[in-house]
Amino acid sequence: MSEGIGASVRRKEDKRFITGKGKYTDDIRQENQAYAAFVRSPHAHAVVKSIDASEAEAMEGVVAVLNGHQLTEDGIGNIIAGWAITSKDGSGMNMGAWSALCTEKVRYVGDTIAIVIADTQEIARNAADAVMVDFDILPAEVNPEATLADGAPQIHDNAPNNQIYDWELGDEAATDAGLASAAHVTEMEIINNRLSPNPMEPRAAIAIFDEAEDHYTLYTTSQNPHVARLLLSAFYQVAPEHKLRVVAPDVGGGFGSKIYVYPEEIACLWASMKTNRSVKWTSTRSEAFLTDAHGRDHVTRAKMGFDANGKIVGFKVDTIANIGAYMSLFSSVTPTYLYATLLSGQYDMPAIHGNVRAVYTNTAPVDAYRGAGRPEATYLVERMMDTAALEMGVDPAELRRKNFIQSFPYQTQVIMNYDSGDFPGCMDKAQAAADVAGFAARKAESASRGKLRGIGYSSFIEACGIAPSAAVGSLGCGVGLWESAEVRVNPVGTIEILTGSHSHGQSHETTFAQLVNDRFGIPIDNVQIVHGDTDKVQFGMGTYGSRSGPVGMNAIVKALDKVEAKVKKIAAHVLEASEDDIVIEAGEVKIAGTDKKMAWHEVGLAAYTAHNLPEGMEPGLKEGAFFDPINFSFPSATLICEVEVDPDTGVTDILQFTTADDFGVIINPMVVEGQVHGGIAQGIGQAMLENVVYDDSGQLLTGSYMDYAMPRADDLPSFTIEHNNVPSPSNPLGLKGCGEAGAIGAPPAVINAICNAIGNNNLSMPATPSKVWAALQEVSTQQAAE
Amino acid sequence: MTEISMVVNGKSVKADVADNTLLVDYIRESLRLTGTHVGCDTSQCGACVVHVDGKAVKSCTMLAASAQGSDVTTIEGLANGDLHPMQAAFKENHGLQCGFCTPGMIMSATDMVARYNASGKELTEEAIRDELEGNICRCTGYHNIVKAIADGASKMTNA
């Protein structure tokens, strides 16, 4: 069976996971290991008057209780946001300070006040309980609109009215003119609900300080250990970069929440030096709900204008983005350059204006969560399209088709230059697979059983593999967004691929090896993927934003190009042929059209023995590369959801969920479809189940799996996935990225379907049975009144 | 402290444990069998499922002392040879991504199949989805887990 590009190869990494031999951070144990627990604020907003740790310190087994004053004295830096956004008046961000351990004020429930180090986890937790903090409680604000009002609690001194920035993109005058000319204007207020990412492995850290070497090691649950090391050294000043090794071993899911360096990792690393002990911390799920960066949380008012033929003439958007109590690493870019740049969707829009205000509230920090900005844009655009179709009395699919962009490249009014796609083709395939033609009959059949059937569309485009570095730099990004790779061919011909990408469920150990098999015909079992260790891999940018394919894999391809060139030179020299005549096939290096050849391992051996190399060639066979794409990649899809609602209870069943995606070239269809399944499940979760709720005083009411509704197996259907792939012209492999697609595209398809079923377009996420039932009562009340 | 003895993965073990030690902590920290995971603190996620005397148990809801005299199987002890048919089915059907929930899923799945086989009931897709109520996966959307369990069930039955 082929193991190359396009083959559904079973995963190399599976064996250790299915036999319980995975090595996650909490599975690692160090000699002389102590345990950390954190003293956290039970208040959403309060002045810390004093911290009394005397009782805790006196407990047997307690090593130390360390607070923010000590942290600051040791010169540990504040936590940064990695992307500077400039307000429309030219001013910079009103960014408040975020110390890993609070000194003066706490700003959300869960805020870190002190770290307790003890001989056992139980003692650490009990001692944290015994630390007495005297608070002066302040009024709190959790609502993103109310926080902007005069008289709202001031959360950071340097952010008047709690506003971080007021930013715009697009042409407001042209958009207003377009809307003024419109034959129909659809207006909506849309709330994008706050979510908790919930990777199944909670965050964890083990910090190891080697006093003799003045060296630190941090094992942690990170999607990007290299960036973590850079932040911990250059910005947080915990340890110099060359004296700090960061290892992200097996990581149990991330979905964005493990991109960031959190207060706990900083505090553990610092505490390992202070106590000269290895310090281990594992988050409880309760702590994860409180402190893992949340996602989404937008309030948006928007107008979309159409001419008499149903063509879009203008789209105006005003969004308030809730950033929470502090600015997390990507919090500034998520609701701006990852959101407003996608407001054109799949549609030819002549004028767009997006305005975004980012605000502080007394809630957990909000940052990138699977899709990051693009789900918010997609939900807005696709709800507007269905609502407009309803208001104008046209078929929602036809309204989309009428406005689809047809030719590429296409320059949108909001920065993005779409390089490729086939939007009508995806719609065709999705409609065929979902048997839209048979929907009316199925609806009638449901009605005969007293049930309400509905269908909903979502046609989305997203931007993956944020790039090129120079462009993102000009927009305020603090780092480059390339990726690195190194290909090491061993003397026996086996291969190690070192990558800056990080796999925490993405299947890199298999799919990256497939690239090598495709190129050289070497079995993937002879290829080892090395990642997640700053001592082994040179600097890399990690995995988020569906970038491992379009960026990470292309870096490997660039390095393979160099290896191939050298292999051909060596073989040409040994076989006494021209380089141009050498071909590599099925693990053999041959002179084309002859039976003269070298086995792959013979070339490796030749490179390392160096007994007979071309004049001037260095020994060895190892090449590295950095890949910086020339553009984003643009995956797109049409998703169709079909639901049945029980009008007596408001319970909604998803009967069919179909998607026809354009992911460009696909390396491993099985893996890609798995990514899509998981993304759709999270999208359905957002649409029907999940919601982070704070009470007015800032207490988190959805702080466990008892109250935060995670999608379970019986909440979901099986999915139908069609492919309509157009290779990306922006990278050598033609990949577009697939990790976030489902989470981006699914929510509006679900809500559009439920609205279609119940005949009421006034429905917000999550569409719980009680909300759907209430929306149904609205309809019957209206009907009774008419 | 309580002295406990039990059989774990076919081996007799004995220890002195604190009265409040959970079975999962005993398995992970004392026996260092780290394939059994902890994904929540309210007994909902199912990452810690093991078999106690042949029945699936969330090992975070049971005290180590309560397992006194029991026969415990963890994911590490499931296979009789290379891979258990259910483990093989998870690989074959791509029923895992990050792998964190997987041991609990597989332990629940084998228990599910055994119960349905014993009662003669058919393990339909709907039944599998219902039975997975106590196991949360965030990566796969369950699509391939359901397929894997159906496949594993037929492999176990025909084995």
Place this chain on the structure above:
Amino acid sequence: MEMSGEVRIDATVDEVWAALNDAEILKACIPGCQELEKVSDTEMTAKVVLKIGPVKAKFGGEVTLENLNPPNSYSIVGEGKGGIAGFAKGGADVSLEQDGDETVLKYEAKAQVGGKIAQLGSRLIDSTSKKLANQFFDNFRNALTEEPEQVG
């Protein structure tokens, strides 16, 4: 969380008022109360063990009596800290009215919890609070009268 109610007690207003100001009686009646000490006529300190859902915590706190209008009404305000389990604060306006041989005690109470107890037990707070209030008044009536009677 807000709740209100009334209790009929087979005792005079003066007797009920005295009991409401008696630390020993209050200690015996408050569910989970381990300590209750009078610091002054209007201030008390208390230690109470509470279990809400999965969280069990010992709260240490202060209780003050305000708006005293003996023997007819007062407000009782308290705040307790349960360490890592969180905090609880709240108050109740209590009034007494003679009705024949009985006293009608009316109360309007507000309570707020925070921290872990809110995070894990928020769904259960309303029902737990009502249960605790009922327990308190059952105990309180029993302390004042030998035979408890049905209350509407």
